[in-house]
Amino acid sequence: DRFHIIKNFNDKVVSEIRKDEQRRLAEEGSPEAAKLLKNSRYILMSKRSTLVQKDEDARKDKLVSTAGEIFNTPEIKAHGGNEVWYDELLEENKLFFTIDLVKDLLDQAYNSHDEVEMCVRLEEIIDICKATKNSHFIWFARLLYRHLRGIYTFAKYGISTGKLEGINNKIKTERRKGYEYPDDECFSLRLMELSQKAS
Template sequence: EAFLEKCPHLKIVFDHFHIIKNFNEKVVAPVRIAEQKRLMEAGDTEAAESLKHTKYILTSKRTTLQRKDQEAREGRIISKGSTLFKEEQRVRKEGYEAKYDALLEENKLLFTIDLIKEKLDNAYKLTDPVKMGTAIADIVWDCMHTGNEHFEWFGRLLMNHHDGIITYAVYHISTGKMEGINNKIKTIRRQGYG
């Protein structure tokens, strides 16, 4: 607001990184937990168990899951192990994409998560603000018609920040790299504490 007060010609840009971060933290995570709880209450413990430890899979792009499966087939080592701490070497496991497909097939809301992720990704590739605005409006419509409070919250977020989101079509700037570096620094600091 201070910048806009002094420089009203500035355009606010809400980059892909922060929109996806909000989607992952405020939609994917709570929907997964709510679905797991609903399945437990319905007595479908097998389906509820299948949702355990799936946050990473649900927040990842399909291309990332395919890359990890490829790394597993190549025998990529993810931890060298340590004789000092009695830890064994760990190799990447396969089955990310298959697990993802199974989750989407079993649950309508999880399928909607995948649909929204794909549409958001495609919208942020557009360079025409009008087309991007139409794509975002389509995502808002999908979110509002799920009947799920978390999706509806995300739909309202997109509506409230519509101008700043579609400005990205003109100015492709992002703080994603900086945020990623900050997260790496935090991780290293946390590991340093032991």
């Protein structure tokens, strides 16, 4: 499923490479460069269109979070410079540039409605990942190769487990909130009520 492929790429490739590069820079005596990478996780994971939107929100002084009186939290406005920062990261590091390339190819693959085209895109990603000689990219290449047939059939059927994942998260959240429910029947009724609100 697309959700799990992207999640695996973000968690096992993007995050791990960022940590490795941060350690390398610190060991090479570049603490400032290492510090710059510390808060770059979500920048590296985001699509360029998302970063452009965040910069646009910053120009409009859009609120991200309102001030809270109970916990005395200040209001937070969207901050800009995301796309510029992203471009700087890509220019400075070949692995980050490869991350951007793979993200773009994954997006193209999942937007394809032809199995052959999607398969070609996925095989291209596998070749790029292997060519990096990086252990995290190689792990991702093996993951794609093992599940290749199941992944490219998405182009034909377009079936996703996105709604199922959303329902599962709703159930988990409600279970955490619902310690006061007297029995399973009451919990089930609450879940049915939630599902009707969602639809």
